[in-house]
Amino acid sequence: MKRTLTVCPYCGTGCMLYLVSQGGRLVGVEPSSTHPVSRGSLCVKGWNAHAFVHHPDRLTSPLVREKGELRPATWDEAITVVVAGLKGVQDRHGSDALMFASSAKATNEENYLLMKLARRVFATNNIDHCARLCHSSTVTGLTDCFGSGAMTNSIACLDDTDLIFVIGSNTTEQHPLIGSRIMAAARRGARLIVADNRRIRLARHADLHLRHHNGSDVALLNSMMQVIISQGLTNLSFRERRTENYPLLAESVAEWTPERGAAVTGLTPGEIVDAARLFAGASSAMIIYAMGITQHSHGVDNVRCCANLALLTGNVGRNGAGVNPLRGQNNVQGGCDMGALPEYYSGYQSVGDPAIRQKFARYWGGSDLPATPGLPLTRAMDAALQGRIRGMFIMGENPLLSDPDQTHARLALEKLDFLVVQEIFLTETARLAHVVLPSACYAEKEGTFTSTERRVQLVRKVVEPPGEALADWQIISALARSAGCGGFSYDGPSEIMAEIAVLTPQYGGITYERLAPHGLQWPCSTPDDPGTPILHREQFTCGLGRFSPVTYRPPAELPDEEYPFVLTTGRTYCHWHTGTMTRRTHLLDREERAPFVEINPLDATRLGLREREPARVTSRRGSIIVAARISTIVPPGVLFIPFHFVEGAANLLTNNVLDPESSIPEFKICAVSVRREA
């Protein structure tokens, strides 16, 4: 029996665990007792992190489409076909007819390499990853206010804070070991405000539970700020020393009296006043948010409001005080850091900046790099439908299930001249590909993941990949070499990290040697920099914190007579995204085996729906049948459907409207009807 320290492959909490292996097979998991986040615990997904790895459905050899069917192929053949296919598109339609989708499940090194491949080899900035779907609004919004789009604090700050304000995060289910830490804080006496329409577990422990209407966050937060300003509860000295643009903010929220806020949010004015006073009265406060804030057509505005509230009360840059977007995937922070984004190289260095471009071009060798920002993933689907994107390379993502408006996504992918999918299982998306490349999963390769608290941690190889599967970084290197491009020969991921460190200021001091055992929190710019648990201590990344006033915009689609319900979507505790791993994990699969819709008992009675009966849920874009789950977690008029299940795909219903600034889709709200299915 061997035990290997590595990082949990599921959420961004970043627990470290030991994989137990015997005779080349994983047989179990033990939590790390000394890791600052896991501390001897894991959530149910972590405890089962070994269980999908040897599943017989794993892809074991490259597949190439021939006469409409995918057939096994050698690596040589597959790589040749891929390079020829991508080059073909490039030659016929130009570089920007290619789109590269990177993955928050892949390591930093692999994300970096794919972005290098896209920019250096195929000369396009069309590279993005699923952060587009979860926290692109954070990157835009927080960068605007603070100069950096990451969690400002460490998870451990929850132990020292005076108040926690959770808005749009079902933390105990989505980031369980952060959720449990919030519960522990509440039990030790920290105040807890939960703003969430659903009666989530944390709400049962809150001092104040605000069930505001979906999509009314800007109204709620602006009203809270109005109360804070009008009652003189702002942190004056912080405002004066550390911020700018205050007058504009004050002006913009002046009209948001609690009464006006109440009218939009469905709360009482008293609740808004209570929340504001409680928040402003805390000596230190942590704002925790996730997809309930970001996945809106006004996601960036929501994020700005959170930042404004923190600036107004001086809750940034201290132990226990900050704005904390919880990043969903294990390495979505790293995916962003590594520049798997259309407008940035690694370290959020802009592609529009000639000096930066030159720096990368010089290091990478070769000629000019493309200067115009590329397409975000969510716009790429439209572009594919319009024939502007002709070839796509997707690494470890399943957009067919995870993108909004599934029908639209399918049409777009089917229209492509050339689609390559690099995957561990034959996902719904992979089934559409011209070439499928089998990759190693987290337990079969080395690399690093960056957790939500900016902690860069080592992922270690425990077992061999199945069949001929290779690590993503090996595949990308092989592709680049086959395309005749130098600078892609690495001995291993640590060598890639060395290159990342040279080119990326925040990662400048990071080496594999320094990462053992529990990683470093970026920014870590020099070899002796101990890392940064709390950002913006002395000053903001952009100097002064910038108040960024926000005008309220309602969600794009609100209920009406024909579609009288609000549908909100998300995940369940036991499943991860499109379920490729968790639905192949016995205990997790058993927990939630089929799609369902949460509906309030009042609505269910009115519709004659009984528990577990089939319900048909319809939006303007599609219709699905799922089992009714009658529950007071959702208020009347609101439905919740998880998006894990192909056989009842929530994303057939969701609305593909995008935030104008971040291009994040509005997953959290659309209008639907529901009825009993005979």
Place this chain on the structure above:
Amino acid sequence: MTTSPPSLYQPVPCDIVSVSDLTPDEKLFRVIRSDGAPLGHLPGQFLQISLPGWGEAPISVASSPTRGNSFELGVRRVGSLTSELHRRGAGKRIGIRGPFGRPFDLLFLGGQDLLLISGGCGLAPLRSLIQYCQDRAEEFGSVTILHGAKNPDHLLFKNEISSWESTARFACGLTVDDTAPGGCYDGNLGQVTSLIPPLQLDPLRTVAIIVGPPVMYRSVIHELERKGLHAGRIVVSLERQMQCGVGKCGHCSIEHLLCCKDGPVFLLSEIEHLRGAL
């Protein structure tokens, strides 16, 4: 003699002899151990049906040990294993473990009037006892069989019921929750509980046995108690999720009892005070 396999968890190979449709969702499988040996079960016991690749499921033996070495299983298609079983026809191989569980206490039932009440699939395990009573009629008093189904299409063992009715001292009562529009069913309508009040029974000579879906028990017990039957004369067979069938996996526990080992057949008096038993 039947030999037991080297591991508690190793299935014994069996062959499907024949398959017939009982209802749109239920099939009757006639099965024999591949070595031809008798199953060695008693009415009320169950088997772990093992289909490697699809897992295992507890299924009651639906035939009496008095009827030869082959045995029958009445199986409703509800999930992965049962669907796979439904795809298999005569000549195909399946695995079994067992028989497991406490059977009906034939000594205790001897000489008594039996009132057998079932809903849905619950008639399958009772059929084993019914056949036994047919074959050993002298050992029992009267046998009354009450059965409820959701609609006429789902009435189990329809063609056998007439044979049961024609057995001396046997009586049957059937009912359905719903009739299909345009169907030709002209029997009772309503829950199986509605068949109890009209019965004439001697509470000191009668033992009632109930097998059915979880929702059925309380209401049936209520009616029986109104007839003067006490908990020591009411027998229930309970369903739980079973993974091992041998008292190890823990999935079937009812407080300190294990349904697979201490049950599935219980006297009501043994379990009525236990949390979550019914």
Place this chain on the structure above:
Amino acid sequence: MKALSDGQLLHFFKCLEKDWEVRLPVTLPDGTRTLGSLKDGPIALLGGSLPAKPTGAFFPQEEEIFRLSERELRLPLPPERPLFVAGFTSRDLASLLFIDRFFADDPKDDLYFRRRQSALVAAVTGWCGPGGSFIKMTSKGCDLELLRDERGWLLLSHSEAGRQATQELPEGDDPLRLERFVAASASQSNDDELLLSQAAELLRADLVPDSFWNEIGDRCILCTGCNLVCPTCTCFGIRDWRSASGVERIRMWDSCQLEGFMREAGGHNPLGSEALRSRRRIHHKLAADLMRWGEISCFLCGRCDATCPTGIGIVSVMKEMVARHGGPANQRSR
């Protein structure tokens, strides 16, 4: 009685490796202690009970039931060499004896005894707990006992197999040294033992209202850790994988805190609420097993309290339960 230094003990373990598969407490690279082999890291006999259950050596998180290929069914082979497992505290040994009894109960679980049968079990006791605290001596359930004091190790054999394995070690010469352990063991008292019996009594008398379990249930994030680390948790699930080359069937640790644990195909779930599942976890140890096996099956090893991310391990729950519902007023009103 044998007396050994740290170095001699290490040498003893190394010699054992010839005939045994040696598992003992070691320190992993980040300081986590676990039951490993000598090559996994430095020996870590000091520090008290290990975070993972040592009974996992015999009932591991995942284990093969059989493999089926074409027409041949293969059962897993017994381990090449018998197991030597060191690192049990007295509480761990009580747990081991309990699950030995559980798995041996007719019908005997051959998978468990495949590993357990010829294994040698060694307790580690004495001044070796966290921060040098004392761990009670024990002779029940182990073949060997390693006793720690400031001079090093004493080694007692409690079975014939233990005596044979230690034959060649140097004899200890100081009888007084052993007496110190005996005296310290006798003077050990544990408040939690009292708590255990009070809590069990409350459950037996049904004095804990459902509202209590609702509250505990609200605080459980269903991580399943409490079950997975508990040395007396024996529940398992069974899973099949089929591939081109055949079928593998395994069993794995399961958890009664999961909603799917008892849910039946028809949707009925005897443990259908968080409150019922939380109650089950505690009631099983304190009341159900007492009824069935004549023994409370929590031996206060402390693991569930250590791993529970929300502070509702069994000791915390018992404390809350007794504080809130165990008052004399309550008792009398019955």
